[in-house]
Amino acid sequence: MEDNALLQGRAERGDADAQFRLGYRLAFPRDKSRTDWREACRYWKVAAAAGHVRALFFLGVCYDKGRGVRKDLSMAAKSYRKAASKGHAEAQFNLGMLYRDGKGVKRNYRRAAAYFYTAAKAGDAEAAREYGVCLANGLGVEQDSSEAVRWYRFAARRGDEIAQHNLGLSYLYGDGVRKHRANAEKWLSSASSNKFLPSRRLLKRLRNEDVAASGNTRSE
Numbered sequence: 001m002e003d004n005a006l007l008q009g010r011a012e013r014g015d016a017d018a019q020f021r022l023g024y025r026l027a028f029p030r031d032k033s034r035t036d037w038r039e040a041c042r043y044w045k046v047a048a049a050a051g052h053v054r055a056l057f058f059l060g061v062c063y064d065k066g067r068g069v070r071k072d073l074s075m076a077a078k079s080y081r082k083a084a085s086k087g088h089a090e091a092q093f094n095l096g097m098l099y100r101d102g103k104g105v106k107r108n109y110r111r112a113a114a115y116f117y118t119a120a121k122a123g124d125a126e127a128a129r130e131y132g133v134c135l136a137n138g139l140g141v142e143q144d145s146s147e148a149v150r151w152y153r154f155a156a157r158r159g160d161e162i163a164q165h166n167l168g169l170s171y172l173y174g175d176g177v178r179k180h181r182a183n184a185e186k187w188l189s190s191a192s193s194n195k196f197l198p199s200r201r202l203l204k205r206l207r208n209e210d211v212a213a214s215g216n217t218r219s220e
Helices: 004-012 016-027 037-049 053-065 073-085 089-101 109-121 125-137 145-156 161-173 181-193 197-219
Strands: none
Touching (some): 073 089, 089 125, 125 145, 181 197
């Protein structure tokens, strides 16, 4: 690993990657007590001005979360947009969320869905889940429950607990896929194991209903 003194020298000579890496080390040091988001953002601003894609993304995070700078969602969107245009999947996802929620930009479901789709195609599980939500509800795209299930499955297999929950619901109610109680419980259990409370509550309710139905059957 290149030491900070060497990175500092390269950064001072205008090396954008060195500037980015110094910022990253300041934001995510091994010793958490030495975290310095303000200085990290300073380095990322310089690297971002040179077009460094990861610096653009992390600068967007700074403005998005108010870390090291005053929170400014319009500036976050601007920085994410530049990173997204360079193919950064996380920036595409974050920008999609801003468009979905109308934060820092005017709400636009069509643009949100487009950014989610682009990031999902690059393998981003959260984006795949959100694109599935757009398809399930017809937000910015034509409603298509079966296609929503396909994207939920993509994200669920990559460990996204909300996608696992949504896929479980799809199997439970036969929305976009044939009803299948065992598959529903499989995916709800996966989400529950990932500490997603709505799945835990639903599984408990379903099992209580099964017990009640079994009791009613025996009493007849």
